[in-house]
Amino acid sequence: MIVAEQKPLDEISRMIASYERVLILGCGTCMTVCDAGGEREVSFLHNALRVAQSKIGNGIHIFWEYTLKRQCDPEFLELIVERVAEVDAVLSLGCGIGVQAVAERFPELPSLPGVNTSFMGMTRETGVWDERCAACGDCRLEDTAGICPITRCIKGILNGPCAGTKNGKCEANKDMDCAWLLVYERLEKLAQLERMRRYYPPRNFRTIPRPRRIISKTSVDPGEEYG
Amino acid sequence: MDSLLTDIRQNYPANRTQRFLADHSLVPTCQTACPLHMEIREYVDLVAQGKIVESLQVIRSGNPFPSICAYVCTHPCEDACRRDQVDKPVAIRALKRFALEFGGDRLIQAEAETSHIEKVAIVGSGPAGLACAYYLRKFGYPVTIFEAHSELGGMLRVGIPQYRLPREVIDTEVQRLTRMGVEIRTNTPVVSLDLLFDIGYKAIFITIGAHQSLRMRIDGEESPGVIDGATFLREINLGLRPSPGERCAVIGGGNVAFDAARTALRLGAREVRILYRRSRVEMPAGPEEVEQALEEGVEIVFLVAPIKIKREKGRLSVTCIRMELGDPDAGGRCQPVPIEGSEFNEEFDTLITAIGQAPQTPGGFGVRLGRGSTIQVEPGTLATNRPGVFAGGDAVTGPATVVEALAAGRLAASRIDDYLQHRYPLVVKETRESLTGDLLPETVEMVRRIGRVEPPILASEERSKDFEPVELVYDWETATNEARRCLRCGTGAEILSQDRCATCLTCLRICPYHVPYLDAGSTVQIPIDQCQACGTCVAECPAKVIVLRKPHDRRRVTEELEHILKTAAGSKLKPLIVGFCCQYGLFGTGTLASLWRGARAGVWIVPVLCVATVEAEHLLRALEIGAEGVFVAGCGDGCARENTASWIRQRVEKVRKILVQIGLQPERLQTFVSGTLSEDPAQGMDNFIEQVGGLYLASVMMQEVKS
Ligand SMILES: Cc1cc2nc3c(=O)[nH]c(=O)nc-3n(C[C@H](O)[C@H](O)[C@H](O)COP(=O)(O)OP(=O)(O)OC[C@H]3O[C@@H](n4cnc5c(N)ncnc54)[C@H](O)[C@@H]3O)c2cc1C
Ligand code: SF4
Ligand code: SF4
Numbered sequence: 001m002i003v004a005e006q007k008p009l010d011e012i013s014r015m016i017a018s019y020e021r022v023l024i025l026g027c028g029t030c031m032t033v034c035d036a037g038g039e040r041e042v043s044f045l046h047n048a049l050r051v052a053q054s055k056i057g058n059g060i061h062i063f064w065e066y067t068l069k070r071q072c073d074p075e076f077l078e079l080i081v082e083r084v085a086e087v088d089a090v091l092s093l094g095c096g097i098g099v100q101a102v103a104e105r106f107p108e109l110p111s112l113p114g115v116n117t118s119f120m121g122m123t124r125e126t127g128v129w130d131e132r133c134a135a136c137g138d139c140r141l142e143d144t145a146g147i148c149p150i151t152r153c154i155k156g157i158l159n160g161p162c163a164g165t166k167n168g169k170c171e172a173n174k175d176m177d178c179a180w181l182l183v184y185e186r187l188e189k190l191a192q193l194e195r196m197r198r199y200y201p202p203r204n205f206r207t208i209p210r211p212r213r214i215i216s217k218t219s220v221d222p223g224e225e226y227g
Numbered sequence: 228m229d230s231l232l233t234d235i236r237q238n239y240p241a242n243r244t245q246r247f248l249a250d251h252s253l254v255p256t257c258q259t260a261c262p263l264h265m266e267i268r269e270y271v272d273l274v275a276q277g278k279i280v281e282s283l284q285v286i287r288s289g290n291p292f293p294s295i296c297a298y299v300c301t302h303p304c305e306d307a308c309r310r311d312q313v314d315k316p317v318a319i320r321a322l323k324r325f326a327l328e329f330g331g332d333r334l335i336q337a338e339a340e341t342s343h344i345e346k347v348a349i350v351g352s353g354p355a356g357l358a359c360a361y362y363l364r365k366f367g368y369p370v371t372i373f374e375a376h377s378e379l380g381g382m383l384r385v386g387i388p389q390y391r392l393p394r395e396v397i398d399t400e401v402q403r404l405t406r407m408g409v410e411i412r413t414n415t416p417v418v419s420l421d422l423l424f425d426i427g428y429k430a431i432f433i434t435i436g437a438h439q440s441l442r443m444r445i446d447g448e449e450s451p452g453v454i455d456g457a458t459f460l461r462e463i464n465l466g467l468r469p470s471p472g473e474r475c476a477v478i479g480g481g482n483v484a485f486d487a488a489r490t491a492l493r494l495g496a497r498e499v500r501i502l503y504r505r506s507r508v509e510m511p512a513g514p515e516e517v518e519q520a521l522e523e524g525v526e527i528v529f530l531v532a533p534i535k536i537k538r539e540k541g542r543l544s545v546t547c548i549r550m551e552l553g554d555p556d557a558g559g560r561c562q563p564v565p566i567e568g569s570e571f572n573e574e575f576d577t578l579i580t581a582i583g584q585a586p587q588t589p590g591g592f593g594v595r596l597g598r599g600s601t602i603q604v605e606p607g608t609l610a611t612n613r614p615g616v617f618a619g620g621d622a623v624t625g626p627a628t629v630v631e632a633l634a635a636g637r638l639a640a641s642r643i644d645d646y647l648q649h650r651y652p653l654v655v656k657e658t659r660e661s662l663t664g665d666l667l668p669e670t671v672e673m674v675r676r677i678g679r680v681e682p683p684i685l686a687s688e689e690r691s692k693d694f695e696p697v698e699l700v701y702d703w704e705t706a707t708n709e710a711r712r713c714l715r716c717g718t719g720a721e722i723l724s725q726d727r728c729a730t731c732l733t734c735l736r737i738c739p740y741h742v743p744y745l746d747a748g749s750t751v752q753i754p755i756d757q758c759q760a761c762g763t764c765v766a767e768c769p770a771k772v773i774v775l776r777k778p779h780d781r782r783r784v785t786e787e788l789e790h791i792l793k794t795a796a797g798s799k800l801k802p803l804i805v806g807f808c809c810q811y812g813l814f815g816t817g818t819l820a821s822l823w824r825g826a827r828a829g830v831w832i833v834p835v836l837c838v839a840t841v842e843a844e845h846l847l848r849a850l851e852i853g854a855e856g857v858f859v860a861g862c863g864d865g866c867a868r869e870n871t872a873s874w875i876r877q878r879v880e881k882v883r884k885i886l887v888q889i890g891l892q893p894e895r896l897q898t899f900v901s902g903t904l905s906e907d908p909a910q911g912m913d914n915f916i917e918q919v920g921g922l923y924l925a926s927v928m929m930q931e932v933k934s
Binding site for chain 2: 009010028029032033035038039041046047048051052055056125
């Protein structure tokens with residue numbers, strides 16, 4: 001799941017300052033799950049902006065709120081076409097993808113980000129999320145016992161642990177487990193310690209060709225069809 | 228400014244709004260068990276909130292004579308109460324009595340207007356007859372009650388002793404009926420129905436009860452000094468004072484036997500002994516009654532039956548035999564079997580038989596009789612074999628209970644109405660589902676134990692001297708606390724639309740009772756039979772898709788805030804302070820009562836089901852409608868649930884952070900949790916009001932400087 005955090009209210013206020021009619025657009029998938037932009041947070045932000053307005057006189061806006069099931073598919077955005085026609089800006093509480101999807105669908109309208117999209121992760125407990133994957137496009141979890149060193153090792157080294165591991169913690173952050181020690185322990189349990197001995201050549205993430213595109217449908221050459 | 232305050236929220240399709248407005252609660256087990264299907268959960272909850280008058284309204288709408296039930300109902304609701312699975316059932320009957328006494332039931336007047344010309348005759352004035360008369364008058368029919376005795380009430384009057392049901396209670400209800408225009412003919416035994424039809428009645432309801440005592444069929448039963456329980460009680464209730472002598476035996480184990488025994492004590496008998504042929508487990512009398520009889524000094528001998536009575540020298544020599552329990556019969560009851568050679572003799576002055584009664588239907592009625600001389604009727608319509616003749620109550624069921632008789636009377640009134648209007652019986656179906664299923668052990672473990680408190684009763688020495696009512700009424704505090712024990716079964720949370728559920732699993736993780744679960748299809752389910760309706764998940768659901776099943780619970784906060792906006796926001800005399808308070812603490816009698824400051828101090832209260840249901844956005848909304856300060860007051864350890872305050876603290880913290888970003892002082896938001904503050908919450912409250920007042924003044928001055 002994509003994890004994000006709502007932006008501070010002052011930043012949002014500043015962003016919307018010059019638009020009178022604003023649609024706060026929530027997202028019913030990842031942003032709901034990570035408490036950043038589901039219907040409840042949309043409503044909360046809406047209320048907060050209105051309090052700011054009525055108590056401090058922070059501009060005069062008219063807000064609408066709506067939460068789509070997902071913002072990252074164009075079909076969902078068709079559901080708000082009418083509403084969008086009446087507003088001056090969309091404040092999207094979708095992840096960065098949602099904001100861009102809105103911008104792409106409604107080219108004439110400002111699409112503003114209401115959250116800081118942060119990482120891909122999992123729930124640790126209610127209200128706490130941990131990063132787990134860097135989307136590097138070349139998954140090595142088989143060799144690292146299902147623990148990603150790129151995200152979970154602060155230094156992101158591929159051949160750990162480094163000399164900074166101490167009592168199972170990382171020298172850069174004493175509260176954090178050393179990812180490589182975790183890898184070691186799990187490999188030991190799996191009786192696959194030999195994987196520790198392999199050398200992984202460093203990777204140059206800058207060379208990943210962005211933006212990436214994945215095509216899952218198989219292309220068929222029309223010429224090859226019978227008939 | 229106005230457009231700012233109108234709340235434009237999500238615009239959803241109309242059907243979602245409709246679903247949002249409907250009552251999705253389930254019918255709780257207590258209500259299902261009640262023959263009148265009274266809205267017990269609702270009126271008990273109103274008592275818990277201290278809204279006694281409203282509670283009385285709910286009671287009155289579901290029961291024609293609640294004051295009578297409040298004293299003598301056998302309360303099948305309590306037997307079905309699910310609180311019993313945690314500790315003890317809610318004391319529903321006693322709470323009803325409290326609501327009646329404190330809600331001003333005596334002052335309530337019933338009215339009725341005549342809108343039909345068809346006259347209806349009611350034969351017998353027991354609870355069934357009275358209830359039928361009440362509802363027929365409400366429907367607008369002219370009604371006449373024919374009663375053989377000199378006074379109305381049937382067994383209420385001639386059976387149940389005064390120390391359990393004071394006569395003023397019956398009198399008040401009868402007076403109401405007379406004011407409603409019911410014609411009453413006492414001392415008028417009806418022997419033929421033809422006559423009634425001849426003089427113009429269009430329909431007849433027979434409710435002659437079951438007054439003929441069953442005979443033991445043993446030698447000497449006719450001797451002087453032997454009397455049947457129903458007759459014995461009737462004589463006393465009609466003003467005679469028979470003397471039971473020094474030593475008195477009562478045969479039987481039902482409520483009549485116990486009433487007779489306790490009455491005999493009150494008439495001066497030194498020793499009263501109940502002889503019952505089975506054991507305690509099989510005894511049909513209610514536990515309270517047995518308990519109270521024992522306290523008063525009644526002795527109970529089990530597994531003994533009389534086999535012969537002989538009158539000698541003015542006393543009764545009774546030969547008894549001991550019994551043992553044989554195999555259970557088809558009905559599951561163990562049949563007593565005499566033990567050979569165990570006979571023994573006892574001497575008594577009086578012997579009262581109370582082994583059951585049967586109806587005695589005059590042959591001239593021409594209605595078909597069934598087992599045990601009961602009148603045969605069609606169960607759904609109460610119609611007898613004669614057109615226009617209906618029957619109900621003990622006369623149809625055999626000796627039963629007041630509440631069943633009332634239900635029969637109510638049903639008869641509707642069916643007679645249908646009959647007279649030539650309608651096919653209109654059956655009003657309950658559209659809501661009934662709650663079934665027990666609480667799981669895991670749920671039971673999490674529900675806080677709160678012991679049941681019985682209403683006070685007269686000390687036993689006081690009691691056996693006269694016919695004063697034995698049971699007293701709760702005081703306000705005890706009643707509200709007892710009422711809070713209700714689990715509000717069937718009103719819990721539901722996922723309004725599975726489609727919008729993000730399956731984030733928040734509810735599953737935070738429910739204090741571990742109720743929601745993930746089913747095999749990866750869908751979150753909130754089983755209604757386990758949910759304790761605390762509303763925590765409602766406020767925490769990030770998709771806002773969980774709602775409480777009762778529309779009132781759902782809309783309450785919004786509506787109250789709108790109300791405050793309309794009434795209070797205009798007045799600029801005092802800075803407005805909005806407090807979200809536990810509905811049970813503040814208006815009931817909990818410690819929170821001390822926080823109440825009244826609207827004059829500028830403090831407006833929004834009562835909430837539980838502070839755990841107060842959402843972060845509610846706090847903001849209160850500020851937006853003009854509140855200068857907002858507080859949340861909940862119960863700490865006194866709460867019926869665990870740890871509710873921690874949730875509200877988190878939300879308050881979240882809103883405070885936002886306030887800082889907005890540029891408002893976070894002190895404008897306070898939580899008061901009773902029982903956990905080192906300082907007195909009332910003092911804290913006063914400080915808060917003062918502080919908010921100061922902040923308000925400062926902001927006014929700032930504005931003046933600006934302009
Ligand atoms: C001692 C005793 C204690 C009880 N305690 C309780 C209790 O605590 N709780 C509870 O729920 N139930 C109790 N009951 C049972 C309850 O009283 C009855 O189930 C209930 O009263 C039945 O109501 P009914 O209207 O069918 O008949 P009844 O109340 O029996 O009324 C029938 C009426 O019809 C009249 N009548 C009969 N024949 C004729 C005729 N031919 N013409 C005119 N009038 C006629 C009778 O005089 C009587 O007034 C008790 C019963 C007794 C006897
Ligand atoms: S706990 Fe309340 S709602 Fe549930 S059965 Fe008992 S009285 Fe009825
Ligand atoms: S309302 Fe309370 S008890 Fe019911 S599911 Fe939600 S959190 Fe659990």
